[in-house]
Amino acid sequence: MGRGANRDGAAELVQATLTAVEGGEDGCRELAIHARDGYAHPKAYLLLYGTIADDDAATELTTDAFGFDLDSDNGTNVKQVRLGRNAVLVDRNHHGALIHEPPEFTARNGQRNSVIGLDATDREHLWELAIGQNVERRDIHETPRARREFLQQTLNLQVVQTTPHTKTYEGSKKGRNFDGDIALVRAVAEEYGAGRLRQDTLTSTSKPGVITTKVVQQEIEDEIEDDISAIDHYGNVTGSNAMGELNLGVVVGCQHFGDYTVEKWAALAGEQVSRTGRGEALDYGCPTGNAYLKHMRQDQTLQAVLRFGCDEEGAIVFAHTAALHEDLPVVGDGAVVRAFSESTQEVARTAQQFRDQEFTVSDLVDTVDCSRRTVRRVLAELSEMGYLERHDPGDGLANEYHTIDEPGSGDVELPTIDTLGTQTRENDHPGQDSLEQYYTWFVRDPSPQDEDRSQHGVGTATLPAPDEVTAGPPPG
């Protein structure tokens, strides 16, 4: 789409349009007929076709975020008209128009080219929209499961999901609290960094690499720079191998390009967007909108995850988002990441004064800027996480606490993952055995919250070892 041609031809376009409009519909047809002989802008044909198209040949759409009037953010009414493989959007409020003109895929001599696209993310529908013709999809894997297994066995990739939330880290960072994210990165660096993970397969593991959105990168970069090897944002890692040597990665949050883009794609497909829900339940109410949403979230995170461990050693990647592509081999979840609330941090800080002495709720309540009830709740919570020890002298008497460890700005419990690296070595035949084990990874330990809380809970969310198979379909 020649931007230059667009600008260069603008004057002629306006003149031709004026002439055509003065000549009414016949004039437009006349112009359209001669569109390719140089006296009209090449796109005038499409533009005018779109403008004069009968209503029954067009699709009427209303938008909320998408529009042509840059001074307005209220959306507009557009009509979508298709002509062959091209699509035209015309603003009913006369602020502009958009032409989608897919490439021809023909050689100079008129012969059709064969085109082969390689894409790990498989959004057939979006591809068809973009190139204006049907695509024939060939999958090198039989099933999603086979694909996951390939990523796992061959690329030695393991993904750990650390939050049930989507975490759309895009747009304004106002009112956002990234303490939990920082705590997560630090915990990963401490628990899995510096060669502590499966020395036999991941020899060069050191500090993790981090991929996140641009705003978050700016926000947390300074805080975690000592804990990580590298940090980059989604938009900058596509096709990049800068993280390829890192065997430990953290992907924080997912992208959302804004409703504007979603509505634009849907409009080009002639679909009306109606947005409902949020987070996981977000639904744009039309196939293209929802496919594009998955493209923004799942596909981008998939690409980011695949940036890590491009050597034979593979990688373990912690994904702090629920927007994970179904192809990703998620070997663990259930990590708990929380940012401590204002009052929790204050109570914990105040409690530090009592270092070795015992203290009660009453000792804190006067120096702390929150209520007695809150202090009680916080102390109970901190005790449960192992930052405090609670001595209960029985009902009716004040509980006595003493400090064990000082909590930071957040708390992270990572699931233990050490099942796989050795397995791929032991059974080098990627057959039934690995399949069977694959199922076991989804079997959750039914009692995640008992015992092992001593070290403020690190590693409590356990995954069953492969020999503790309690459920799952029979192999084969």
Add this chain to the structure above:
DNA sequence: TTCTAGCTGCCCCAACAACG
């Protein structure tokens, strides 16, 4: 900007202990 889930403060409750 709007919606909502979770945090927080507040008040009430039952059960108990210590004190006078």
Add this chain to the structure above:
DNA sequence: CGTTGTTGGGGCAGCTAGAA
């Protein structure tokens, strides 16, 4: 015996952080 103080719990309202 009554008063005061303790713990945890429930319910409720107001606020805020997070998501889009």
